[in-house]
Amino acid sequence: MPRTNAVLKGAENRCQCVVCGEFFSTTRNFDKHRKGDHDNRYCVDPEDVGLVIGESRGNTFWKGRGTMNCWACGSELIWGGDNDDESGIYLIETNLSCSNCEAVVIVYHGKGENYEGDCDEE
Numbered sequence: 001m002p003r004t005n006a007v008l009k010g011a012e013n014r015c016q017c018v019v020c021g022e023f024f025s026t027t028r029n030f031d032k033h034r035k036g037d038h039d040n041r042y043c044v045d046p047e048d049v050g051l052v053i054g055e056s057r058g059n060t061f062w063k064g065r066g067t068m069n070c071w072a073c074g075s076e077l078i079w080g081g082d083n084d085d086e087s088g089i090y091l092i093e094t095n096l097s098c099s100n101c102e103a104v105v106i107v108y109h110g111k112g113e114n115y116e117g118d119c120d121e122e
């Protein structure tokens with residue numbers, strides 16, 4: 001009995017396992033719950049491979065633990081890359097994009113040489 005109920009409409013990227021009926025946020029997470037060699041694949045409990053149930057607009061699906069979710073739709077964000085922050089205020093600029101919608105998230109982290117704390121803007 002699957003514990004997730006994601007409706008595929010509008011979320012084509014989510015994949016459902018035809019064997020156990022569970023839904024996954026990404027193919028990568030789907031792959032995690034499939035074990036065994038090529039001719040003898042089987043499903044394991046998604047919980048046992050570190051996945052947790054996520055929820056978006058009433059749909060549930062298995063997603064990676066500790067990953068960031070999209071502010072707009074709740075789907076998993078995919079890491080896009082790290083760059084140096086050119087302003088020097090932060091060390092690193094990380095960009096992530098949503099696996100489901102068009103949202104992009106930029107995260108600045110680490111103190112750069114121009115970092116001044118929580119100063120007031122002029």
Ligand SMILES: [Zn+2]
Binds near residue numbers: 019020
């Ligand atoms: Zn399965």
Ligand SMILES: [Zn+2]
Binds near residue numbers: 070071073099100102
């Ligand atoms: Zn999204």
